[in-house]
Amino acid sequence: MAAPEIKLTAQLTLDVADSRPPTKPEANAQAQVGPMPIPHEHKVHPTSPGGENATLTFIGTATTLFEWQGLRIMTDPNFLHAGDHVHLGPGVTAKRLTNPSVPLNQLPPIHLVLLSHYHEDHFDKLVEDRLRRDLPIITTPHAAHHLTAAQYKGEPFTALTALDTWEAADISAGDAKLRVTAMPGKHVAPGLTEMVNKALGAVPPTNGWMVELCGAGNTPYRIYISGDTLMVDKLRTIPRRFPHVDLMLVHLGGTTIPAPNIPLLMVTMDAEQGIQLVHLIKPDITIPIHYDDYDVFMSPLKDFQDLIKNAGLDQKVVYLNRGDQYLFKV
Template sequence: MSAPNIKLAANLTLDVADARPPTKPEANAQAQVGPVPIPHEHKVHPTNPGGENATLTFVGTATTLLEWRGLRIMTDPNFLHAGDHVHLGPGVTAKRLTNPSIPLNQLPPIHLVLLSHYHEDHFDKLVEDRLRRDLPIVTTPHAAHHLTTAQYKGEPFTAVTALDTWEAADIIARDAKFRVTAMPGKHVQTGMMEMVNKAIGALPPTNGWMVELFGAERKPYRIYISGDTLMVDELKTIPQNFPHVDLMLVHLGGTTIPAPNIPLLMVTMDAEQGIQLVHLINPDVTIPIHYDDYDVFKSPLKDFQDLVTQAGLDQKVVYLNRGDQYSFKV
């Protein structure tokens, strides 16, 4: 399997000096820009700490805040609370079991959203209603179509960049320069099930992301975000283009639909597939996310922790509770 070519699809310039509130005041009279959230617990590289100048805060589900050089990137915003429900496909709903570590209307200014796919547990109705319409969003072509087309939205989003697999966007924000490349990902395995899904549109297309932060050295700091995917053959092409990854955020949970007690289809990695991905990508540090927030998650975090220990990888995995922060050096 040859390494695919990366195509530069967009150049974006972000204004980080005058970031406006992430929520629309007219949608919520109490909306306000909150201060930078105080992390519940700080964590650093397990074996090589020092010189930290960037942070990653785990909010919940697949929602994280990446901060570096005054730039704040939010991944897959999901701010529903315990007891709220999301729609995941025809006849499939899921109930949230946890609360995010910070309410939506208390977020600090957000400069960019990375949205892996258009699913309500990654971009819920509350978020879709209240995010300001000119907030830059990088996402899949499928999600971009829904976010920007008046057919679907009374007030469409206006700053959406669509990246298909292996397309990249170079982004400059004041003195922060980075590149986002869309990585392969699939909710369903290649074959008959994939063809059926495409025909009925039950599960949306999904991306992973490779985020490259360019510091003083020529070598970028690479963060691979798996997105909601299974361990499919397409992932094997990633190390060919990116032989070294500094940090990996892996979406786990073994999401099973329509429910764990009726396991007809698993659409995200369980613990076993997650450890396979760790071996494939071989990042310096792995942080598991997306594993216990909804009642459709079948594979608990402990299963992944046990496999990490069996593989002798405890010193290469950092576990964050909601509200915890990982500090690292670019």
């Protein structure tokens, strides 16, 4: 079967000189907005260090910051603290167990947000209330609808770009040129469960992302972000279109619902599915995220680490604690 064709749906120009904080002015009244705190630890490529000109900072859950060529991209902003709860569907809540490495009101300027789906552990109510309304966000059509409708408040977000699977946006930001392509993902396994979910609208549709950073060479630096997906057949189309991936962020955790003591349905990859994805995509480096921040995560990171070690892939994985930074070369 031929690889799916990429459909370009948007061309965006971002102002990297914009030094405004990502939150609304009233949300920053007491904030010290400025540079990111000094990372707890710097990490580089295990076997090919040198020439680093870009960074990835892990904040917590699926929230990361990419910085390259003056451009700063944030993924799935979730800034609740330990003890806070999120709503994940009808009758389903989860308690956060960790703190983000930096508070929302102390973020440096953000130029673009990649939002994989409209779930509170990826875009919490604090974020939805306080983020600047003209902050550019690339997300799913489902999430874009909710954020522009602003059903609970009078201020809709105004700079949404909705991408469905295999649709792409070309982005210019100063000297930075990149393309963001929506990758397939399934939060709920195909079959009867998916049919029931569509009828109830309980678990939202989700995207992964392929972010291609276009440096000086002809080959872009590719970052694949899995998003909250299970290991489903649609993912097998990705290597046909993108045979080489430099860096993969894999969402793990084995998220189970409706509750920790009633784990009826798994909606994100556990360790076994995670290593299946590593074998499928064959990235140069994998960084696991989204694995221990909520009480619905049932697959500990150690299970993934053990499988990686047994597969002899230790030199292909970098582990980041919250607040750590990975430096890489584009």
